Amino acid sequence: MSTPQARRGNTRQRIQDVALALFSEQGYDKTSLREIAERLEVTKAALYYHFKTKEDIVISLFQDATGPIDELITWANGQPRTLQTKQELIRRYSESLRSAEPLFRFMQENQATVRDLSIGERFKEQMLTLFGLLKEPDAELSDQVRCLTALFSMHAGMFAMQNVEGDPEEKRKAILEVATELVTAANPPSRRPARPDSAQTASP
Template sequence: MARPPARPAGEKSTREQILDVAQELFATVGYEKTSLREIAERMNFSKAALYYHFASKDDLLLALHLRLHELGRDALAGLDLDALAGAAPDAASPGDWLRLFDEVIDLLLDNRILVVFHLRNHDALERLHDNEQHRRAHAATQDLEDRLRRLLADPRVPMARRLRLSAALGAVGAGLLMSAEALADVPTDELRAELRVIVRNLLGADGRSRPTAPNASTAPSAPMPALGRG
């Protein structure tokens, strides 16, 4: 039997196009308020054709949830996460941390609508906890988070470096969350540039934490201001 003609390079499959439509509707209208009929109408085909690719709305929910995990896995594939996350605290090259932050910033800003989908459908996503694919994806994410926590708690890593890494992680996380809501009107490239500046200001231009100020550990502390006094 003759094979169907191959898709032109860069052209999305029908399945990916359905996911794009569902992603937009779930992010803007919400999972609970979106029907399969609406998704099918956006695709200009019948519900039966939609069921050929996804048996239920929950299947769409799972596929979109896994999409972000898969994008993250691919984005971080070329980084030495063991060196970064504490298996060898001094093994990371000067630019490794900057590359990690840049990859995370690019990943989430290039997929802002997918981030919005996750933020606005938390309750619906809770129903996926018993799904085996979800558990595997969550375990991979949890492993990375655990390694980062070990680094930030590792006494072999200078305190100033751990503090600056924590601050950079917090700044990027907050900025990316705000990009989905409060900063939704700001162009992606502007957010990307500003977040990269923030990271470099915190870590130094080469990704190393900046040195502690001279004698900072021995300088006398300023007295705490008294509270509740006029």
């Protein structure tokens, strides 16, 4: 039997899912709280218990999506700056985007709203932090472009690949493969930090 807390959590997620679906179908500005409540088949009072405004719903979605990214950044900061760490960072970031695809679609289609709510600034800060973790401090400009492209290809790929035939999981893997190749190319062996044990391993 589910607890009241679990039921409240499920209702909150249902509201988020339905709101995002309506925002995508008819636009953020043209969607009202009343329509969200009707689609959920609940009263507006029940909806107000969780969210007072549409803005509150969008902000909650961003908070839920940015939490895993913060955890990923914390993890990466505790790892050695090796190519393997950067490749794993990209892989984990790809995983974190799985459930956030509808939110990124909303961001793409409602850029003015994202700016007005100032929620895009937080996401921008996270992207700059991830960028700094992927590139070397003295990276050449072309390698910096590769690292930025690796990140944003994962976002753009979710939209661009919608009209490409194929299994969604296979398309996600293809996007990850390309992003990983870009990160690898941006960190050639000659520019990677020497491993602490390199002197030992080089001896016969």
